[in-house]
Amino acid sequence: MSTPEIISYEPATGEELWRARTGDVDAAVDRARRAWPAWAAKPLATRIELVRRFANEVRKESDKLATLIARETGKPLWEAHTEVEAVINKVDISVTAYADRTGQKKLDSALGGSAAVRHKPHGVMVVLGPYNFPAHLPNGHIVPALIAGNVVIFKPSEKTPAVGELLMECFNKAGISAAVAQFFVGGPEEGKALVAHPGTDGVLFTGSAQAGIAINKRLATNPGKIVALEMGGNNPLVVTDTPLVTDAAVLIVKSAFTTAGQRCTAARRLIVVDSMYDDVIAEVKRLSDRLIVGDPFAEPAPFMGPVIDNGVADQLVESFLYFLSNGGKAIKHMQRADDSLPFLSPAIIDTTALKDRPDVELFGPLLQVIRVKDLDEGIAEANNTRFGLAASLIGGSPQDYNRFWASVRAGIVNWNQPTNGASSKAPFGGLGLSGNHRPAAFYAADYCAYPVASAELDQPRASVGVGFRDG
Numbered sequence: 001m002s003t004p005e006i007i008s009y010e011p012a013t014g015e016e017l018w019r020a021r022t023g024d025v026d027a028a029v030d031r032a033r034r035a036w037p038a039w040a041a042k043p044l045a046t047r048i049e050l051v052r053r054f055a056n057e058v059r060k061e062s063d064k065l066a067t068l069i070a071r072e073t074g075k076p077l078w079e080a081h082t083e084v085e086a087v088i089n090k091v092d093i094s095v096t097a098y099a100d101r102t103g104q105k106k107l108d109s110a111l112g113g114s115a116a117v118r119h120k121p122h123g124v125m126v127v128l129g130p131y132n133f134p135a136h137l138p139n140g141h142i143v144p145a146l147i148a149g150n151v152v153i154f155k156p157s158e159k160t161p162a163v164g165e166l167l168m169e170c171f172n173k174a175g176i177s178a179a180v181a182q183f184f185v186g187g188p189e190e191g192k193a194l195v196a197h198p199g200t201d202g203v204l205f206t207g208s209a210q211a212g213i214a215i216n217k218r219l220a221t222n223p224g225k226i227v228a229l230e231m232g233g234n235n236p237l238v239v240t241d242t243p244l245v246t247d248a249a250v251l252i253v254k255s256a257f258t259t260a261g262q263r264c265t266a267a268r269r270l271i272v273v274d275s276m277y278d279d280v281i282a283e284v285k286r287l288s289d290r291l292i293v294g295d296p297f298a299e300p301a302p303f304m305g306p307v308i309d310n311g312v313a314d315q316l317v318e319s320f321l322y323f324l325s326n327g328g329k330a331i332k333h334m335q336r337a338d339d340s341l342p343f344l345s346p347a348i349i350d351t352t353a354l355k356d357r358p359d360v361e362l363f364g365p366l367l368q369v370i371r372v373k374d375l376d377e378g379i380a381e382a383n384n385t386r387f388g389l390a391a392s393l394i395g396g397s398p399q400d401y402n403r404f405w406a407s408v409r410a411g412i413v414n415w416n417q418p419t420n421g422a423s424s425k426a427p428f429g430g431l432g433l434s435g436n437h438r439p440a441a442f443y444a445a446d447y448c449a450y451p452v453a454s455a456e457l458d459q460p461r462a463s464v465g466v467g468f469r470d471g
Contacts, residue, residue: 270369281350392418
């Protein structure tokens, strides 16, 4: 029987882009295990120099990589270029983060000795990447892991393997071997096998809550394997009193519809106080009606492209119809011009009247609106979720924001800023169904190495003062 293949299609055209046979999990892990000791033994300065060379390789391939991201994800070319820049910038940020978060410490100790805190790499790290940022998000795991002295097996999303392959080629061209930074072709079954393999030491995952929970369950009896989960969110954006309605509407549209709503930090629930509702919703609809949805390479440049594939588009249309048939009031209908392609218009629906709003991450350009009487009710509604990734408050006073910040359960809490667009110089992660308290970005260094405490003397010296008979 022939080996199964992974095939990637361009969302904007439906045409086949890439295909390859799935890999051998045991062989990949064995290769990585054999490569790890030599990589971990390299001086930190050498590992840093090699990842800096990687950044230079990405610079050389920036146009090619951006074009491939746009083709394979459907996102506009301008946005694909911003993702490539984020890949390059991640290196310097990760070098700084490693020094800041895992730097060596020396302390005085008894008997003239010393106490030290140093960090060791875990070993073979499995990185499982998402399709929405197929270069930037896995790179945010891979670079810190390599700097710390781990080796990496990277399995990209089966929907965006071509970008993953080119990314890993840049590591390999920089002088980091294909055994140390290893590209692996596979689907969900291969991902499960890598997670559970006794030869892997850590799993760094970005994706859906369903898949993240399955990983957590699978490793529940193996506490020695490090697991970092970033699983998205059902993110609230709360609007209270502000005279700047147009600015508020721009922030809402950017939060909800950038990357066709396919960001884990995208606003899913727009919670608006009564006093602002009519003006804000009218302006949000006016701006949303002007958004250009189109091919990644179209002119004029689109604000957003298609969602990743027809299956996702079908689910989003079904979700919109579910809301509509269960008490939701359409503010802007979801439209799909061609059923054979996953282009969707941004959709807005008031779900205030729904008794049981599904607490799920609808990964696309579908914004629910919930009307509340005041900010206190808005905060309560914001917390009406099992997720906890991002939340933002628009309007209000510094006192209002202090109350919002203190009360909302999320790993990213913003004021008069979008829910998305988090800085790589800060921690990035959530709680509840959004993560397992292992934030990425600047704090990725924390899960890429473990601290080791040492008490040290240059010669053995010891005495016992009690508990012995006279000699």
